Amino acid sequence: MTSTDQASLGQGLSSAEAAARLNQFGPNQIRPKRQRLVILEFLARLRNPLVLILLAASGISAVTGDATGACVIGLIVLASVTLDFFQEHRAGQAAQRLAAQVEVVATVLRDGTPCEVALSRLVPGDVVLLSAGRLVPADGMALEADDFFVNQAQLTGEPYPVEKRLGPTLQAHTWDADAPNAVFMGSSVVSGSARVLILRTGPLTALGQIATSLEKQPPATAFERGTRQFGLLIMRLTFGMVLFVLLVNIALHRPLLESFLFAVALAVGLTPELLPMIVSVTLARGALRMADKKVIVKRLSAMQDMGSMDVLCTDKTGTLTEAKIRLERHIDAQSRDSAHVLELAYLNSHFESGLKSPLDDAILQHDEIDASGWNKLDEVPFDFERRRVSVLVERQGRRLLVVKGAPEDILGLCTRYEQEDGSAAPLDGAARACITALFDSLGEEGLRVLAIAWRDMPPDHPHAVVTDESALIFAGFAAFLDPPKASAGEALAAMAASGVAVKIVTGDNERVTRHICMQLGVPIHGVLTGKEIAAMNDDALRARVADVNLFCRANPAQKNRILLALKARGHVVGYLGDGINDAPSLHSADIGISVDSAVDVAKQAAAMILLENDLGVLHAGILEGRRTFGNVMKYIMMATSSNFGNMFSMAAAALILPFLPMLPLQILLNNLLYDFSELPLPLDNVDEEDLVRPRRWDMTFIRNFMLTIGPISSLFDLLTFYLLMTLLKADETLFHTGWFVESIATQVLVIFVIRTRRNPLRSHPHPWLTWLSLGVVALAMLLPFSPVASGLGFVPLPLEFFGLLAVLLAVYLSLVELGKRWFYRRYAAPAANQSAERH
Numbered sequence: 064m065t066s067t068d069q070a071s072l073g074q075g076l077s078s079a080e081a082a083a084r085l086n087q088f089g090p091n092q093i094r095p096k097r098q099r100l101v102i103l104e105f106l107a108r109l110r111n112p113l114v115l116i117l118l119a120a121s122g123i124s125a126v127t128g129d130a131t132g133a134c135v136i137g138l139i140v141l142a143s144v145t146l147d148f149f150q151e152h153r154a155g156q157a158a159q160r161l162a163a164q165v166e167v168v169a170t171v172l173r174d175g176t177p178c179e180v181a182l183s184r185l186v187p188g189d190v191v192l193l194s195a196g197r198l199v200p201a202d203g204m205a206l207e208a209d210d211f212f213v214n215q216a217q218l219t220g221e222p223y224p225v226e227k228r229l230g231p232t233l234q235a236h237t238w239d240a241d242a243p244n245a246v247f248m249g250s251s252v253v254s255g256s257a258r259v260l261i262l263r264t265g266p267l268t269a270l271g272q273i274a275t276s277l278e279k280q281p282p283a284t285a286f287e288r289g290t291r292q293f294g295l296l297i298m299r300l301t302f303g304m305v306l307f308v309l310l311v312n313i314a315l316h317r318p319l320l321e322s323f324l325f326a327v328a329l330a331v332g333l334t335p336e337l338l339p340m341i342v343s344v345t346l347a348r349g350a351l352r353m354a355d356k357k358v359i360v361k362r363l364s365a366m367q368d369m370g371s372m373d374v375l376c377t378d379k380t381g382t383l384t385e386a387k388i389r390l391e392r393h394i395d396a397q398s399r400d401s402a403h404v405l406e407l408a409y410l411n412s413h414f415e416s417g418l419k420s421p422l423d424d425a426i427l428q429h430d431e432i433d434a435s436g437w438n439k440l441d442e443v444p445f446d447f448e449r450r451r452v453s454v455l456v457e458r459q460g461r462r463l464l465v466v467k468g469a470p471e472d473i474l475g476l477c478t479r480y481e482q483e484d485g486s487a488a489p490l491d492g493a494a495r496a497c498i499t500a501l502f503d504s505l506g507e508e509g510l511r512v513l514a515i516a517w518r519d520m521p522p523d524h525p526h527a528v529v530t531d532e533s534a535l536i537f538a539g540f541a542a543f544l545d546p547p548k549a550s551a552g553e554a555l556a557a558m559a560a561s562g563v564a565v566k567i568v569t570g571d572n573e574r575v576t577r578h579i580c581m582q583l584g585v586p587i588h589g590v591l592t593g594k595e596i597a598a599m600n601d602d603a604l605r606a607r608v609a610d611v612n613l614f615c616r617a618n619p620a621q622k623n624r625i626l627l628a629l630k631a632r633g634h635v636v637g638y639l640g641d642g643i644n645d646a647p648s649l650h651s652a653d654i655g656i657s658v659d660s661a662v663d664v665a666k667q668a669a670a671m672i673l674l675e676n677d678l679g680v681l682h683a684g685i686l687e688g689r690r691t692f693g694n695v696m697k698y699i700m701m702a703t704s705s706n707f708g709n710m711f712s713m714a715a716a717a718l719i720l721p722f723l724p725m726l727p728l729q730i731l732l733n734n735l736l737y738d739f740s741e742l743p744l745p746l747d748n749v750d751e752e753d754l755v756r757p758r759r760w761d762m763t764f765i766r767n768f769m770l771t772i773g774p775i776s777s778l779f780d781l782l783t784f785y786l787l788m789t790l791l792k793a794d795e796t797l798f799h800t801g802w803f804v805e806s807i808a809t810q811v812l813v814i815f816v817i818r819t820r821r822n823p824l825r826s827h828p829h830p831w832l833t834w835l836s837l838g839v840v841a842l843a844m845l846l847p848f849s850p851v852a853s854g855l856g857f858v859p860l861p862l863e864f865f866g867l868l869a870v871l872l873a874v875y876l877s878l879v880e881l882g883k884r885w886f887y888r889r890y891a892a893p894a895a896n897q898s899a900e901r902h
């Protein structure tokens with residue numbers, strides 16, 4: 064530590080110094096995202112090998128004579144790369160702005176005053192103020208600590224909170240992980256507060272070092288795997304075809320360079336180069352639409368996962384129930400109202416420095432109780448394994464340990480119970496049975512219950528530890544009403560109807576949760592408790608998870624195991640939660656969903672944040688996800704069927720015709736126009752029948768579609784060749800022109816057939832798609848009559864051609880429509896290709 068650091072401990076860094084250090088140390092991110100200049104991002108697109116080959120080849124052809132051709136090719140390549148780039152860049156920017164809205168911040172002293180700074184902008188030397196629920200933003204050392212407990216399970220796997228105290232001065236380069244004052248990035252504050260000096264940020268932190276040494280890439284989502292497979296399929300086909308065309312042309316002694324250019328242009332025409340752009344634009348558009356519904360999508364690909372999600376796990380408080388909890392009763396062991404129980408509960412909630420749970424808020428708001436005579440000495444913070452919290456308090460020389468928590472656990476720790484007159488009687492079998500019966504009856508009424516217990520502590524006992532929670536005196540119960548949310552029942556029913564199974568995963572007990580489910584009209588068809596889960600190995604759990612829809616008394620690790628078991632069964636699983644206990648599951652879920660009011664770790668781990676905690680918008684999100692899926696699928700189906708068929712016939716024609724069927728630059732222009740017509744695809748409407756089930760990437764579906772529609776396209780093109788040659792007696796340039804126009808028209812207009820399972824007249828495309836497609840076709844028809852025609856190798860078309868074109872188009876579109884109907888009947892009954900449940 065430098066002397067300026069020492070001097071600045073009190074008030075932190077100055078803004079100027081912080082900015083300088085940010086430059087020096089880089090952002091506080093484990094894997095810093097490279098911020099590239101826009102121009103570099105643009106140039107990176109030219110790195111595509113096909114584009115490079117094309118530019119090189121046209122460069123050679125420029126040198127050998129055909130300068131205009133080469134220039135046009137260069138321009139076309141530039142135009143299509145630019146088109147692609149701007150769309151994607153804009154979409155990415157919009158998505159980034161959205162995510163910034165829910166970015167987790169830290170409270171940092173800058174220029175002597177506390178201010179909120181994004182985690183990524185922290186630097187060594189910053190002084191951070193931490194309290195319960197906050198995230199430790201980087202590695203550092205505690206300068207002040209007040210009952211400061213953190214959960215560092217992410218690093219050590221240890222589920223219990225660890226107390227951090229003051230200790231020796233630490234240095235960034237001689238780090239001592241075991242020092243009592245060392246805190247780590249990725250831990251979250253369970254209770255208490257602290258002032259922490261940041262020493263190491265980003266990749267230099269302990270978490271960063273593990274992450275970089277393992278280079279753990281998040282596993283590819285089903286969708287990413289799908290696009291990759293698809294890319295491979297196309298690549299193989301392209302390679303085969305290009306090789307074939309080259310060999311044929313060489314065998315026929317055609318000019319080598321031109322044949323090569325032709326082959327490469329074919330390859331460009333075959334590549335679904337718009338796919339990445341279509342994917343990111345659809346996703347970004349989906350995310351923007353979700354933002355209107357008060358849902359912020361942090362990780363764009365989560366939109367797609369929402370469309371595939373078939374199981375949603377959710378916790379209970381605040382999701383299924385109203386966020387407002389009320390304290391209804393505070394009663395002793397005999398079910399009489401007890402002021403003492405309320406007082407003890409109040410002291411416990413008042414003094415505990417952990418994140419106040421809604422139960423604490425309910426106790427504190429119930430009645431004003433005077434706690435001023437009491438002094439807090441220490442506490443044992445709440446954790447989800449113990450499910451209780453203790454405070455050690457003192458008044459006029461009397462020391463009490465007051466414990467409140469889950470009744471099942473607390474009763475096990477009690478040896479006596481408090482009677483009406485305040486005396487303690489032994490908790491024998493009969494009394495225990497009585498109290499348990501009381502607890503059960505409260506649960507039947509749908510009340511959430513906490514047990515309150517206490518014991519005297521000797522005056523020489525300054526600290527509270529977990530082992531002090533024994534030989535307690537049971538004081539009574541605090542019972543809460545946590546009414547179900549009116550909208551939740553409806554939302555759950557809607558999700559079930561859309562093929563998403565909802566499972567409730569809660570730390571609360573079975574009775575209360577069942578009661579809520581009954582009120583919401585959610586049938587429970589299988590229950591597992593944390594105890595039962597603890598006794599199962601992963602295989603056993605995997606065998607059970609599908610049939611169970613209520614998991615109760617589950618601790619954080621068990622919640623996570625449930626989730627992994629569901630994923631292992633092939634489900635796409637969403638997880639909705641807001642607590643520290645939900646963070647591991649939010650991480651492992653395919654789609655982690657949290658709320659804006661959640662603790663920082665949960666928000667950090669989530670892929671999606673609900674600004675309003677309402678299950679209804681989640682259903683809307685699922686449909687939105689399926690919509691994005693549908694539109695990406697349309698592009699893929701177009702690329703594999705019609706586009707592919709066209710290119711295939713081009714290759715075949717090269718074999719039959721005495722000349723090249725189209726000039727390389729015409730193929731590229733054709734491709735550019737076709738791409739252009741597909742730009743509005745991300746906006747397109749998706750039919751309802753495509754939204755009723757979860758959608759998954761299905762390679763067999765794509766392959767079968769390709770094999771059905773592709774040949775129709777190819778055969779049809781060959782028919783066109785024949786007619787061009789025989790009816791119009793076309794020479795080389797007329798042939799090129801005629802086929803260019805025909806090929807654009809068929810390729811572009813077939814979208815109206817392919818984009819829907821229905822009769823095309825019964826499904827409404829987005830107006831932009833309609834107009835742009837028609838516009839592109841019109842443009843292609845006009846080109847041969849324009850001044851640039853000769854530069855592009857076109858000649859004006861005779862009138863008969865357009866008559867022929869009209870007939871051909873009508874026949875072609877009808878044929879594809881018939882082929883499509885046959886395909887859906889044969890291979891895919893409505894939505895049946897997406898299996899929701901895989902056993």
Ligand SMILES: Nc1ncnc2c1ncn2[C@@H]1O[C@H](COP(=O)(O)OP(=O)(O)OP(=O)(O)O)[C@@H](O)[C@H]1O
Pocket residue numbers: 377378379380419420422423445450451452467468469470512513568569570571572617642644
């Ligand atoms: N502030 C508290 N003081 C004492 N005990 C608590 C407190 N908060 C929770 N508990 C106990 O811990 C249990 C688990 O906590 P909680 O219900 O918050 O878990 P969860 O899994 O987040 O549940 P939910 O699905 O309701 O969000 C509770 O049922 C209760 O018994």
Ligand SMILES: [Mg+2]
Pocket residue numbers: 378379380641642
């Ligand atoms: Mg919770």
